[in-house]
Amino acid sequence: MPDTFTSPAHPASGPALAASIRAAMRRAVALADDLVQAGLGAVSMIMGYQLPLTSRKVDVVLAGVHPVTGDDSYVIVELKSWTHAQSIQGSDSLVVVRRVGTVQLHPGVQVGAYCEYLSDALGAPADGDGLIHGAAYLYNAVDQDVSDVLAHRPTNQTRVFTKQQRVQFIDYLRAHLRNASGSGAADRLLASPVRASRHLLTYADQELKERSHFRLLDEQRVAYEMVLRAVERARTANRKTVVVVSGGPGSGKSVIGLSALGELVRQGHAVLHATGSRSFTQTLRRYVGQGSSRMRNIFGYFNSFMNIERNSFDVLVCDGAHGIRATSVNxxxxxxxxxxxxxxxxxxxxAARVPVFLLDEDQVVKPGELGSLTLIARYAAQRGLEVEVVSLHDQFRCGGSSTYDRWTKDLLGLHEGEPMKWAGDGRFDLRIADSPEEMEAFLADKQAAGETARMSAGYCWPWSDPQPDDSLVADVQVGRWARPWNVKSDRSVGDAPGSAFWATDPGGFGQVGSVYTAQGFEYDWSGVIIGPDLVARDGRLVTRRSESKDPAFRNRQDVSDEAADRFIRNTYRVLMTRGMRGTLLYSTDPETRAFLASLM
Structure with missing residues (x-):
């Protein structure tokens, strides 16, 4: 066996972790045998390496010394137990695998994206004789049963080998690794500083006008390719397809939508992007549409299609599709x-030949939001339309911490699990503040250091119009601390930006945002004030509808207590998942503060 096996630390424990480790070891045995046969027994194997700032784990990273340069050298290896696979008509990036059934990303494309992503994160070259290389090893397959996969033109980052090509695979490994201890290279990789994650809106303009800046991984790339394939099928076969991309906060839905739109715009297709959020659409218009009315007009609203002729567009991307309403009437x-x-x-x-819905049903936060997979599928079935669904499971926000993602679900009762202690996972910084003053001071330091930070809260305080002198009313009061909500209208008030730009304009710091201005956005550091509408009692969080000041919850005939309970929990789930690097929580209720502290 190789000299060193390294597995990054993982906070989980118990039978599930043990089973996961055993499965990973079984997958690695085939590769370990080949390393020994190649005379590379000193090379280190990092199994289950988690890509920086994501929850995605690659099967194995081989760490060692380059045989020519003597520098650190890494080979990412995806291990596939596939025996049969064939490409999907109309796409050289998607395949169907026997006994799996679902559409899979071509393994060469998959590992190539890992190389590019890791190189971006580390600031290392990923081509030529660079630091990072990649290969997929189909160790159970023979050439004729995966001939479509092998037809893909390879690079040093997208090589694919079968068990019939074991000799070539060994030669490939020898070309990038020599038989010397890889422990130093492995340690340096695991300790490498990571570049900050790319914020969606920072690159949105270039994404649509120039080229793609985001590396789409696994299911993200599958969703992207399925949209492009559906567009081509609509063009050549006059066949209309509905595409649904479903995933939680930070899974990359909006990135997929903008990446696909950018590529289709460059191909000359008629495309449109729509949301139910004024804040998100107005912000996209500002970032992408500045100086170009054509680009600005790409971004619209769900209620803009009452009089649009059938199939007026090639593609309509509906972002935040949970916000679809019964009708567009107002x-x-x-x-x-x-x-x-x-x-x-x-x-x-x-409205379009290919309607695309980016959906998270757990982000429904107000009455009248009806968007769901059931609704979309039911209407498509009535029209005899095919629906293709891609589910996203990875986390690209919150430091890529799937542990934090689960922690918030369990805390808020949105998952079958009980609230659990936060042990930390080295990826995301979760803190409990003792006061709003402490929270604000911490976030102000981050903002002053050039990072982005915002405070938000549950809708538990009045929301006043500006005063006659055009100043904001400090409605959010906790003891002697008080701050205003973000501006109600699109018009700025003093240094405070209009509501649509609270999350992205530096002037937004100093006002407290609500779910209506935070949803759809992300910032480095998030402070969340949990109001009296959500309190801990008897070891769990319970909602108090009567403490909400949201006008949407006033009428019990329109909004049941059960629905209000779900809306409040979903609201805090949205607010708690805005941070890229960390989140601070503060509760106005002493018992809830003690409960949260007990979980840390």
Whole structure:
């Protein structure tokens, strides 16, 4: 066996972790045998290496010394037990695997994306004779049974080998590694500083106008490729397909949508992006549409399609599809249109040859938001349309911490698990503040250091209009500490930006945001004030609808207590998952503060 096996620290424990380790060891045995046969027994194997700032783990990273340069050298290896695979018509990046059934990413494309992502994160070259190389090893397959996979033109980062090509695989490893201890290289990789994650809006303009800046991994890339394939199928076969991309906060839904739109814009397709969020759409218009009315007009709203002819666009990306409503009618809709109003889902599906829905059903935070996979599938079935669904499971926000993602679900009762202690995982910084003053001071230091930080809260305080002197009212009061909510309207008030830009304009620090201005955005550090609408009693969090000041919750006939409970829990889930690096929590309730402290 190789000289060194390294497995990065993992906070989990118990039977599940033990089973995971055993499975990983079994997958690695085939590779370990080949390393020994190649005379590379001194090379280190890092199994289950977690890519920086994501929850995605690669099977194995081989760490060692380059045979020519003597520098550190790394080979990412994806181990596949596949025996049969064939490409999908219309795509050289997607395959179907026997006995798996679901669409999979081509293993060469998969490992190539890992190389590019890791190189970006470490600031290392990923081509030529660079530091990082990659290969997929189909150790159970023979060439003829995976011929479509092997037809993909390879690079040093996208090589694919079968068990028939074991000799070539060994030669490939020898070309990038020599038989010398890899422990130093492994340690340096695990301790390497990581570049900050790319914020979506920072690169949104270039993403649409120039080239892709985001590395899509695994299911993200599958979703992207399925959208492009559906567009091509609509063009060549006049076949309409509905694509649904489902995933939690930080899974990359918006990145997929903008990446696909960018590629389709560059190909000359008629595309549109729509949301139900004024803040998100207005911000996209500011970042992407500045100086270009054509680009600005790409971004619209779900209620903009009442009079659009069928299939007016090649692609319509519906981001935040949980916010789809019953109809597009509002108080400004003329009576003649109101009387002819169709379901909003019908308008969206019929507007484009390929409607794409980016969906997270757990982000429904107010009455009237109806978007769900069931709703989309039901209407598509009525029209005889095919629906393709891609589920995203990885975490690309919150430091890539799947542990924190689970912790918030368990804490808020959105998961079957009980609230659990936060032991930390080295990826995300979770803190409990003793006061709002402490929280604000911590976030102010981060903001002053050039990072982004915001405070948000549950809707438990009045939200006043500006005073006659055009100053904001400090409505959010906790003891002697008081701050205003973000501005209500799109018009800035003093140094405070309009509501749509609270999360992205530096002037937004100093006001408290709500779920309506935070949803869809991300910042480095997030401070969340848990109001009296969510308190800990008898070891669990319970909601208090009567403490909410949200006008949407006033009428019990329109919003049941059960629905209000879910909305409040979902609200705090959204607020707690905005931070890229860390989150601070503060509760206005002493018993809840003690409960949170007991979990740390």
């Amino acid at each position: 108080r400004f809709t003329p009576k003649i249109r109101r009387d002819r109003a169709r379901p909003q889902i019908a308008e969206l599906i019929e």
